[in-house]
Amino acid sequence: MGGAYGVLGGIKKMCQLLADSDMPVQSLIVCGQDEKLYKSMDGIVAEAKNPMHLFGYVHNVEELMAVSDIIVTKAGGLTVSEALTRHLPMLIYKPIPGQEEENARFVQRIGAGLVVETEEELEETVHRLLNNPQEIEQMRQAAAKALPGKAAEQAVKYIFELINECPESISGAK
Template sequence: MEALILSCGTGGGHNSAGKAVAEELKRRNHNAVMLNPYNLRSKKLAGKINNVYIALAQKAPRFFGAVYGAGQLYRKLPFRSPVYFINRLMVSALGEYLAENHFDIIIMTHLFPAEIITNMRNSGIAVPKTMFIGTDYTCIPFTEETDCDVYVIPSAELSDDYTKKGIAKEKLCPLGIPVLGRFSESENRDEVRQKLGLDLNKKYILVSGGSMGGGQIKKAIKTLSSVIADSENTELITICGNNKKLFDKLKNADYPKVTVLGFTENMAEYMKGADLFVTKPGGLSSTEAAVSKVPILHTAAIPGCETRNAEFFSKNGMSRLCKASKRELSDAIKIINDEKACLDMTENQRRKINSNAAADICDLAERLTKCEN
């Protein structure tokens, strides 16, 4: 099979999902090319789109939420969104690329490429089989105006959310959100901790704001640091992702019992070695944590799809939700010292989250293209 995976860097989750599918396809001896379609026109353009999104999410989450809310209102109008028409400008560039390169299927982990493909189809341009993969636990605005052969959604519980927005039920495939294989690999916690140089006898709270280092992570670190001050055997590990300013601020703050790290390739290991994961409710990072079977405490979400992610996880007993206040973050200590609460949470994660989503998605791709591994 020749697969083209289209994604964008507006947050790390879309690219991570794409990489997970590419990893599994290559393991099956298929060819997979992963591409940001805007690079076909200009790398500068692709970078600008990514950076504007990330800056909004990091520095102006309320405004970001207002834009998301406007999208929810706009989708009720009887005509296509500006997102659709803006992506029409990419039709010629992607069309030329597809004319020069053969693919059996196009897999999209981001709305924007799906809008480009839809413009192509509506213009009468032939495209291969198409698959859209949702990376949040909700039907995000304008998904319904795209035209893909199948829509992979995170859970069957979300089917009504998609069909009510106008997506045909027969196109929905509730296979889950794909994560890289190392997150689903079973590993002994003590061995993981030894690999990371962590103390086997301590409890560790892992704190992250996703690849962007977003959410109220700085406030959470300050509060948690004071919460664990009197706990001799509890420490924090903070992952700042690509947010260098946050990394520098936390390093200079010199909070006691807090280890500050930037971007790491060992996120799966840190999750598996932790007793609790405190994070904003990104769809991909929350799924990675659930697959890693670590209890989750969700801090205040960036308004929009992350709010829906937090609701889905907390409703299903896979996480607890707090708003980063000292009283609520004190729950972190209660959770890691409550063995039953931790076991209940990880058992709910096991039941509700498909740890084999990447494999199931590749099975579906093989059926659509009739290309066996």
């Protein structure tokens, strides 16, 4: 998944790799609003050894994530947070410097995904993960641990604790 504008580089090569794979794998390819990419994928999808489903821009990302074992993606904040919420392991390809790079480091540091920088590394990592479902499961468990349960409730409790610690001159009436 390359974001709304399909900016994940190397997506065609990755899809070709999955299309040619002898491993039983089903792929959901989200091109976002990149119509050129979408059209260029027709041949790959039509000749794939394994089931491939091609999507343009979608409004049901959470449903696609719910039926996925892993996501190959860029490290946009929304995608990363949605994947963590779904406990979906991430394979992040060539994160963009800045926010996405930091998001990718975070994902890798907590064990919820891996970061790859080259097409060769991407191919090797996909094959390794497909052959090692226990590694995918470890990333899934790490993603589950990354988000605290009842986060909204905990945030409200913490805010009230902060308010109660403030002197009356700062917090006003308690």
